[in-house]
Amino acid sequence: MVDSPTNPGTPEAAPHDVIIVGGGLAGGLIALALHRHAPDCRFLVIEAGRTFGGHHRWSWFETDILAHERDLMAGFTLNGWDEGYDITFPRLSRTLPTSYRSLASAEFHRALTEELPADRVRLGTKVASLDAGGVTLADGTRLAARNVIDCRAFKSSKALNGGWQVFLGQQFRCEEPHGLTRPVIMDASVDQVAPYGNEAAYRFVYVLPLSETDVFIEDTYYADQPKMDAEVLKGRVAEYARRNGWKGEVVDQEAGILPVVSGGDFNAALAEVAIPGVALAGARGGFSHPLTSYTLPFAVDNALAIARLIAARPDVSGAELAAFCHRRAKRHWRATAYYRVLSRMLFQAAEPHKRVVVFEHFYALRGALVERFYAGRSTWPDRLRILTGKPPVAIPRAMRALFFPGKPLDTKPFKMETPA
Template identity: 55%
Template structure:
């Protein structure tokens, strides 16, 4: 590929990069694309889930390419003082199905795994091997990196895929079971019945520090499964640490990513839900936007996405404020009360909240009534800066 100009190079074969490649190819099959991923497979080892209401018709059409698990009978949440079943349809996509679908849909030689990129410039990329690939448009879709420019906390999780010898009889997803010991963080367990004998169980924490203790989390999943009466063979799993962004200097963060002229999207570009760390709805929207602009010169596409990033940052301000109250106004063991109160609100509001599209009325309703955190602490949290999103040195 050295020396041959291509139309678009996409760096990072995760959710944002894979969907971008698919959307551009579907809209412009004549364009020459290249998708570079440092790992061995696209998507790594992950599971992405979302509510059907998170996506519009075009977004749902883009995801039709992928084999996924669908639940149309609602989902459940549980807290110490409140439990509820909601009616929203839910979806989940595993990374191995993501990888398989993209390999079927994209032209031969588009995907290059085990290809780590050393340098991204507006006119091309250079791999660690020294190979240079000129490109009209360069798109950076790599994962988020810790940064002193942004502030907040962390979402830490360990997931386990359990295969039970007998049918487990879990009828629908349990998206949030916070009726568990909190362990100095907002803790909940997330369970997906992927099949009659397959359960995906994930232990999740909204924590101040980005520390993942595998032994401790594995033991807690063991005890949770014992309590629920679930037994079986562990056939897979995942772990992760995601940012929960509560503030910072977004312009400085974007400048720190590299030279102008490169299209920056995905989690590294700042396109996440600040409070839930969801990325799928934004990855879908950005993939479709990239497809609409794919014929433009790279610098013009980069400028369009710079504006999209700034608009997204502004639109997510409400969530960042909620995040500051969660991390800086509530004692760690009491943080669950914020979500417990939220899940008493009307279901359409809950749907819009997760999709990142709350109305003014939704915001007023969320903030009205008796607050789940002390008012003086909430005021201090809103006036404070929060902690930088950097990993601690051991």
């Protein structure tokens, strides 16, 4: 299939059943789920960029996605490792057995444009406004729809509290085989310094062996401010490559700043972005892991739930679909409350230079517990086990963190000192 550009001024033959605004991970997967599971649905996905998914790499543990939901990812060419993964800390190194998967946005775009009908896709198309009755494009074209789903990017809110995950990754093409056979999910043996100034932050390096000679190296920080000096991070990635004896050239790069939510007024945050009668999905709708910022497992689950609803009730109204997504968002917020407590422990109970100890304590626990944590399905025994044993933080600070939601998320534009 090919991209379907906007045709200004051309009226639609009939209203759409669903218009999805935003062709990132959430929007693209909803379109795919509708195409496969609600074949009679007349949907349209609109993306301002020229490609689906932007410029990202999404990774997840195989167990993050329930077995009956994994078919939605069939058709994507993934990087996969079934030998487990490594973690390294100042006083701990282990290999855990869980299989790991990774999807590049270029592959996401390729697979979607090949499978979705061309007349269901509009890339490079900007939207001026959304409402319960449809979408108005930047050129004035009006597209009517029974249902509109807003899958645009996350919008920061002072109603939410927490910190930030700052990262920059580069794909190196090595002159010789790099020798890795498993991902290194966290190498926290590196200096614990923030990506700006001399402030401390929890820092780790994330490494994926994409082929015998290609390796993806990402420098990541849990920081108090949404700031990045990309040149500093590039230098740290290069230094990590040198330290491991990997010589070659950079063939790709990505960077980002993601929220790590520790609390807040979720209803107020949703009210800031909600449009009456328009459904909210993706990170904008609150569907992410509060501590890890993972979105893919929740995007898969949501896409299939929306497709099932529309397949069963083709005449579902916009107000009903919006209410359906709102209920799911509220349920997700309640289900992830424990992880917001852990976010508070990280950002408030642990001094910045000691945050590494919190993660080191966690990764010393049983592998199955770690699996359930990342999937957002921690059991009550898991939760107790994570918080028991020798405390990785001072008890008085931990007690204060239990009852204080944290600093409001900065709503100023993210500061990139040097474009990545």
